[in-house]
Amino acid sequence: MSEQLKCFPRESRLLTPRQFTFVFEKAIPAVSPTLTILARFNEASSPRLGITVPKKKVKLAVHRNRIKRCIRESFRLYAHQLPNVDIIVVAKQGIGQLDNASIHEQLHKLWGRLVKRCQ
Known part of the structure; x- marks a missing residue:
């Protein structure tokens, strides 16, 4: 894909439990203190994203939604x-206390680590 995505279309999302299970079975991890990224090669023509922000880790829905928006962006x-x-992308304890800039910074590092591990 030569240009940036302009939105987050349905084709770019993991939607079903089967798709999530596929990744969890043989995942390539990239880990930070508050986020874990798990990846697995797919047959699609572009990368796809699934997000889990457990209620147990981030209590308020507004905070979970903010974190998911940051991850999608x-x-x-x-x-x-x-x-x-x-x-x-799996959120861990402590992610709710981070501001958007800190989340973006951690994700930037994790994307780079993931690209290296997938080569």
């Missing part, structure tokens, strides 16, 4: 650099 900006992989 970061993915949109970096999707053209990523190989054809299915990606699941």
Whole structure:
């Protein structure tokens, strides 16, 4: 994909439990203190994203939604650099206390690490 995604279309999302299970079975991890990225090569023509922000880790829905928006925006900006992989971003304890800039910074590092591990 030569240009950035302009939105987050249905084709760029992991939607079914089967798609999530596929990634969890043989995942390539990239880990930080508050986020884990799991990836697995797919047959699609572009990378796809799934997000899990557990209620147990981030209590308020507004905070979970903010975190998901940050993750989607970061993915949109970096999707053209990523190989054809299915990606699941899992939020961990402490992510709710980070501001948007910190989340974007962590994701920037993790996307780079993921690209290196997928080569």
